[in-house]
Amino acid sequence: MSEKDYPMKQETYRTYSTWNQRRVPTTYDIAAHRTNYDIGERYDGTVPRLAVSSDEALPQWYQKYREGSAITGEYPDDFDSWRDPRELTYEKYNELMDKRESTIETLYEQAEVLERGTERSDDPWLDFQERAFLPLRYPCHGLQMIASYLTMFAPSSTISTAMTFQATDEIRRQERLARRATQLHKEFPEKGFTENEREIWEEDEMWQPLRKVLEELLVEYDWGKSFVGTNLVLKPLLDELFLAHYSELFDKNDSNLYAQVLDNFYLDADRSQEVAASVADHVIEIDESNEAVVQETVDEYYPASEEAVEAFRPAFESMPPETMAFDDVLADIRRKYDAMLADLPVSRPA
Amino acid sequence: MLPNVRREDWYQTATNTNWDLSYVDEEEAFPPEMTGQDAYDIPEGGWEAWEETYKQTAREYYETQHEKDGSVYSVSSAMEQSGLPHSLGMGWEDVLKFHFASVPLLERAAVTSESQYARFAPDSAWRHMAQFGAMDELRHTELQLRIPHSFVKEDAQYDWSKKLYHTEDWASVAARHLFDDFKASNAIDSALQVTFAFETGFTNMQFLALASDAADVGDIEFAEAISSIQTDEARHAQQGNAIIEILDEYDDLDRAQYLVDKSFWRCYKLFSALTGPSMDYYTPVEDREMSWGEFMEEWIVDQFLENIESTGLEKPWYWEQFIELVREGGTSHYMAGGHYHWRPTLPIAPPGVTEEDREWLEEKYPGWEDRWGEKWDRHAEAMRNDNLEKTVADDLIVLCDLCQLPAIHADPDRENNRLHSHEHDGETYYFCSEPCQWIFENEPERYAEHKSILRRFLAGDIQPQTLEGALEHMGMGEENVHERGIDFRAPEWGDDWADWNPPSAEPTSAASDD
Ligand SMILES: [Fe+2]
Ligand SMILES: [Fe+2]
Numbered sequence: 001m002s003e004k005d006y007p008m009k010q011e012t013y014r015t016y017s018t019w020n021q022r023r024v025p026t027t028y029d030i031a032a033h034r035t036n037y038d039i040g041e042r043y044d045g046t047v048p049r050l051a052v053s054s055d056e057a058l059p060q061w062y063q064k065y066r067e068g069s070a071i072t073g074e075y076p077d078d079f080d081s082w083r084d085p086r087e088l089t090y091e092k093y094n095e096l097m098d099k100r101e102s103t104i105e106t107l108y109e110q111a112e113v114l115e116r117g118t119e120r121s122d123d124p125w126l127d128f129q130e131r132a133f134l135p136l137r138y139p140c141h142g143l144q145m146i147a148s149y150l151t152m153f154a155p156s157s158t159i160s161t162a163m164t165f166q167a168t169d170e171i172r173r174q175e176r177l178a179r180r181a182t183q184l185h186k187e188f189p190e191k192g193f194t195e196n197e198r199e200i201w202e203e204d205e206m207w208q209p210l211r212k213v214l215e216e217l218l219v220e221y222d223w224g225k226s227f228v229g230t231n232l233v234l235k236p237l238l239d240e241l242f243l244a245h246y247s248e249l250f251d252k253n254d255s256n257l258y259a260q261v262l263d264n265f266y267l268d269a270d271r272s273q274e275v276a277a278s279v280a281d282h283v284i285e286i287d288e289s290n291e292a293v294v295q296e297t298v299d300e301y302y303p304a305s306e307e308a309v310e311a312f313r314p315a316f317e318s319m320p321p322e323t324m325a326f327d328d329v330l331a332d333i334r335r336k337y338d339a340m341l342a343d344l345p346v347s348r349p350a
Numbered sequence: 351m352l353p354n355v356r357r358e359d360w361y362q363t364a365t366n367t368n369w370d371l372s373y374v375d376e377e378e379a380f381p382p383e384m385t386g387q388d389a390y391d392i393p394e395g396g397w398e399a400w401e402e403t404y405k406q407t408a409r410e411y412y413e414t415q416h417e418k419d420g421s422v423y424s425v426s427s428a429m430e431q432s433g434l435p436h437s438l439g440m441g442w443e444d445v446l447k448f449h450f451a452s453v454p455l456l457e458r459a460a461v462t463s464e465s466q467y468a469r470f471a472p473d474s475a476w477r478h479m480a481q482f483g484a485m486d487e488l489r490h491t492e493l494q495l496r497i498p499h500s501f502v503k504e505d506a507q508y509d510w511s512k513k514l515y516h517t518e519d520w521a522s523v524a525a526r527h528l529f530d531d532f533k534a535s536n537a538i539d540s541a542l543q544v545t546f547a548f549e550t551g552f553t554n555m556q557f558l559a560l561a562s563d564a565a566d567v568g569d570i571e572f573a574e575a576i577s578s579i580q581t582d583e584a585r586h587a588q589q590g591n592a593i594i595e596i597l598d599e600y601d602d603l604d605r606a607q608y609l610v611d612k613s614f615w616r617c618y619k620l621f622s623a624l625t626g627p628s629m630d631y632y633t634p635v636e637d638r639e640m641s642w643g644e645f646m647e648e649w650i651v652d653q654f655l656e657n658i659e660s661t662g663l664e665k666p667w668y669w670e671q672f673i674e675l676v677r678e679g680g681t682s683h684y685m686a687g688g689h690y691h692w693r694p695t696l697p698i699a700p701p702g703v704t705e706e707d708r709e710w711l712e713e714k715y716p717g718w719e720d721r722w723g724e725k726w727d728r729h730a731e732a733m734r735n736d737n738l739e740k741t742v743a744d745d746l747i748v749l750c751d752l753c754q755l756p757a758i759h760a761d762p763d764r765e766n767n768r769l770h771s772h773e774h775d776g777e778t779y780y781f782c783s784e785p786c787q788w789i790f791e792n793e794p795e796r797y798a799e800h801k802s803i804l805r806r807f808l809a810g811d812i813q814p815q816t817l818e819g820a821l822e823h824m825g826m827g828e829e830n831v832h833e834r835g836i837d838f839r840a841p842e843w844g845d846d847w848a849d850w851n852p853p854s855a856e857p858t859s860a861a862s863d864d
Contacts, residue, residue: 004838006440006505006699006836006838007506007831007832007833007834007836008505008506008507008697008699008832008833008836009504009505009506010832011506011832012502012503012504012505012506013502013503013506013509014502014503015499015502016495016499016502016509016511016512016513017509017513018512018513018516027496030495030496030499031491031492031495031496032492034512034516035454035455035458035491035495035512036455036458036459036462037455037458037459037515037516037526038459038462038530038533043518043806043811043823044801044811050530050533050534051523051526051527051530051531051800052530052531052534052796052797052799052800053795053796053797053798053799053800054799055795055799056534056796057383057384057534057536058383058384058533058534058535059534061383061384089492090419090485090488090489090492091419091423091489091492094412094415094416094419095416095419097408097412098412098413098415098416101408101409101412101413102413105409111351112351119351119352137363137364137367138367138369140367141367141474141477141478144468144477144478144481145468145469145477146469148465148466148468148469148477148480148481148484149465149469151461151462151465151468151484152462152465152466152469157458160461161488164461164465164484164485164488167465167468167481167484168408168481168482168485171408171478171481171482172408172409172412174364174367174478175360175364175407175408175409177364178360178361178363178364178365179355179360179363179364180352181360181363182355182359182360182363183352183353183354183355184352186352186353186355186359187352187353194360194363198367198369201369202369202370202372211372211373212373215371215372215373215374215379216373216374218371218374218379219374219378219379
């Protein structure tokens, strides 16, 4: 039988035809670009592109909070053209995180072998952890919920993918914190570790400003404002406080092992900040009216977020055995924050 | 050094992170339309007993998934120079093209659904587990977009792996109608349909059953990829059982029963259009072991039924007619015929059936010749007479206003298969089956607005009002003419039938003489 000239085998493509940018697409682009088909208009012009009645609750949400966001742009191209600066695919993310988590395991093993005094255990230090550190798994969960929401409502599959990874980052922290609380509970059963953190999170005054702004962000349903309020305001401030500066505090209090765990988490935080700045930059570039929206949202959430950070003054100045000057901590957090905004036409409110 | 602890010691502490909101309204943070709590009658705190069996941690997740991706991608890169899958023939390629066109972006839709549970499910342990579900689905999207991407250089039809759902092709419209139905639901409703009805039921068909065909054919890459995917499905699908357990405890199963009945039927319809023809017609006959019907019996009829009955649910009310349809494979044969007849609308190259095919089909589905053989005879005859165009449809057919698939099974004498219709707001809607009509009648305001391709055509939304206009609307216009489906065996296969007599018929002198 003779070879046939099948038309589909004659005229072929170099890459998926949905790819409309000039660059040669990378594996990341192949995997993440334009994979969410409900974004934009239905063939009859209805928004969003869902097959059920547009009066149903879910289509209404998309219409209002995604396509109807305060952040504007042409769907889908304007948002689809955002790409993760680190081109993180699922495969790469898992590989990276597997390494990070193995590093933590190794830290634990080394500490065990060396039997170093890696864990201080006097009362003030234990109290510090119970009251000022371990309740953190609750806001981690809150931040996971927000990142999951953004996965659902992001205006492009590329932004959405970055948010899926961020949500999982929060989960790994949540789990490590729970594990530590359980270790402490086993060693000091009378202290109330694992049992008291929820109440502390719900009632202790140190956590309330944080809980307040986090709950407000949970109901900030406009994808753009949710993204800016969380990723460009609250989360970077918290990550500097609880990861960078707590790491220093743990180190100072002879808890080098956990200082290193926090440093390990910071690697994820670093990525989220890069994503935050990059998305903000992108939306301002596609539509200059977005600049004001980003700034207004920063203005809206920054004061409450900074207040949330400031409430942790006692965690640095009076609770732990070895203290740190909180004004220096705060100044450093602001400096880092300014650095994150440095390339954006957006600034920290006075 | 602090004492070591095992996962069992701390997992609950990690996942039980519910708290009472006080700075915003609980209702505002967990709106009933997003969570579904109002639709169920579970007392305050009842959902907090939610528990699934896997309890996988992030540490374990990263490690296992890293390993799994490692094996899949290493097989994939080892196969790079092998000429796979093109060396396996156009029939098997149809299976791949159909799979890749329909699956990866639905996986991405499942990322959205899982993320909805990770945000709005009424319990933190559920939200926690759902986040890994979202990750899994992201993996499946990525994997199944990366593999066929390397094939577009050889065959333009693989381009539909990313494109199908961005078009208004009828297959896209039908699959979106189902998956958007899931997506546009509250978290509890959606999870019951996605994780229970769809994932514990039908993903086994598409990923395990098809993997066994792939292994027989020798497509190691595809077999490895999809069976690896199913290991994730098996884990995150457990969400559904955990939900049903709670509903059962509070004797609140009515809505779950409705949703399972509805989505099970809808999945069956869609899969009989997608997987049925792949297993019974496109997989090369020598590599077909089990038929679609046999796989259905094993994976759906037996296992899913067992699954349903192990919960407090009952089998769907239409079970008898469902079983009858499965045994005769009618829906799938009808769809295979339809794919062939309307092939320019699909990015596959569905072949005319061969002698071996027909013997196999008659063996697997006794009575196949009587019911379907004649249609293929007519195609073959047209081929022999150089009337290739006569084997291709030049019209549109009635589509079901619920599942969006053809609304007649070409067998109007049978109650199961007759065209059903229903009046709503002065409009007549048509259905392929009693269950599809039942679903529509239960929620007409949800479904009435949607226009099938046929309705669009009749309403003048498709211009010009010709078959070409419809192809253009479906993304198969002039520019994409080379992507349209063709019969890769045409026109020669028509000749094979010159002296053919179906195995069920009395042998004639011409046929018995070899
Ligand atoms: Fe999946
Ligand atoms: Fe799934």
